[in-house]
Amino acid sequence: MERRIKIIYIITIVSIIAFLGMQAYWLNSRYEYSITEYSTTVNEKIMAAIKAYRNYQSENKNIPTGDYKYNTRSSLSFNQDITNSKIAHITTYVFDAHKLLSIPRNQQLTKEQEEEANNIALNKIKDLDYTDCTFKVDNAPKESDIWDAMRDFELEFYSPFTAEGLDSVLRREDITADITIATLDTMLWQNKFEHQKSLTSPHIRITSPFSALEKKVVIIDYDIPVSNVITIMMDTLILSIIISLLLILCLIWQISTIFKQNRLDKMRNDFVSTMIHELKRPIATLKMCVFRDSITNACWKTVKPVMKSSPTAVTHSTACRPILQNCVT
Incomplete structure (x- = not known):
């Protein structure tokens, strides 16, 4: 289980780094495109201004x-x-x-x-x-x-x-x-x-x-x-930041959920192990008691018929009783 969690952690971290790298590359490409677009617009304005100035020269x-x-x-x-x-x-x-x-x-x-x-x-x-x-x-x-x-x-x-x-x-x-x-x-x-x-x-x-x-x-x-270029791509930049934050938060939430589940699973396993350890001694004692009673009952079932058939065996049975008890215990 821990190995799987480690693998998930690694995959999640690699995914976050890869996503951030892709976002940085895409934003850089978008930034360069915006600069090129802005440069083209400025170039057109400058050429129009040169043409207007040449017309002014012709008229004056x-x-x-x-x-x-x-x-x-x-x-x-x-x-x-x-x-x-x-x-x-x-x-x-x-x-x-x-x-x-x-x-x-x-x-x-x-x-x-x-x-x-x-x-x-x-x-x-x-x-x-x-x-x-x-x-x-x-x-x-x-x-x-x-x-x-x-x-x-x-x-x-x-x-x-x-x-x-x-x-x-x-x-x-x-x-x-x-x-x-x-x-x-x-x-x-x-x-x-x-x-x-x-x-x-x-x-x-x-x-x-x-x-x-x-x-x-x-x-x-x-x-x-640069401020003018960023203003042009502000909508794209804000949308990209929101999507990036949402994805990162989801991945972090996933890691947090897996960590909590792992901690609860560990607590459950520890509880079961503790309970098994604590119940071993009472169960063993109970088993010994049950075993002793069964042996005692079996012995008396064997002795009683003898006592009934031979009254003289009572004395011997009384004398043997401590011995039987010692055997059982």
């Missing part, structure tokens, strides 16, 4: 006002050689529309007149104040990415990207992050997302190009608040 270009007009011409060409490399050309030029059209400066220009002046400026661009930039873009994934990069270059020329401007947009989304403007060694065409997994201090880094042709990127470092 710092184009000088006055008689001079600023314009940009972009083109993409291929070198006619073995490499057949892609070359992006961006030319920014300044021209005086009124002077090119010979119109008085106090006269307001129409859109048609502005377009005509721009076409004239393109034909005489060598005589204007212009800046010509050329970039080799062989590593671009798609041609559309090159055209987007050229538009970003033009936007950067008129409205430079600033960390403070992006930070103000992120703070409206309740996101506080470290923002760094950097220049890479190579052109980055797509957003880069890095996730550093950690139980105590999870961290994400987003690298987004805002002027790919100039290799300029914005690096956003964000520390994920």
Whole structure:
């Protein structure tokens, strides 16, 4: 019985340890999944904030006002050689529309007149104040990415990207992050997302190009608040704790019940052993008394007929009586 109880104890303890290990593993997996889910949400918010800031830049270009007009011409060409490399050309030029059209400066220009002046400026661009930039873009994934990069270059020329401007947009989304403007060694065409997994201090880094042709990127470092992640998985955590406590209490209750049953069984066995030991002597004495009486009765049954048949034997029987008693006892 004791061996079985020990086996039950061992199995119960192993079951509790295994269950707690499984719960810890499951909660850790759930915690990592919640961090990944939270990181994805933050990444989407940050990318939306970058897009909103770029739209703000487009709507608030710092184009000088006055008689001079600023314009940009972009083109993409291929070198006619073995490499057949892609070359992006961006030319920014300044021209005086009124002077090119010979119109008085106090006269307001129409859109048609502005377009005509721009076409004239393109034909005489060598005589204007212009800046010509050329970039080799062989590593671009798609041609559309090159055209987007050229538009970003033009936007950067008129409205430079600033960390403070992006930070103000992120703070409206309740996101506080470290923002760094950097220049890479190579052109980055797509957003880069890095996730550093950690139980105590999870961290994400987003690298987004805002002027790919100039290799300029914005690096956003964000520390994920562990409290926010725990809040997300609070329902699961509470349910897991309740189930774990119930199971552990049931197992402990089972051990306690088995222990009580074992103690009662031991008490019963001790009681039976004690009673058997205590009753052995009275029963033995009683058996001796019964045996003596039976022997005495048997002797007298044998002597009585002799006494009746021979009166002289009475004297002898009287003399033999102590001897018979001594034999019996």
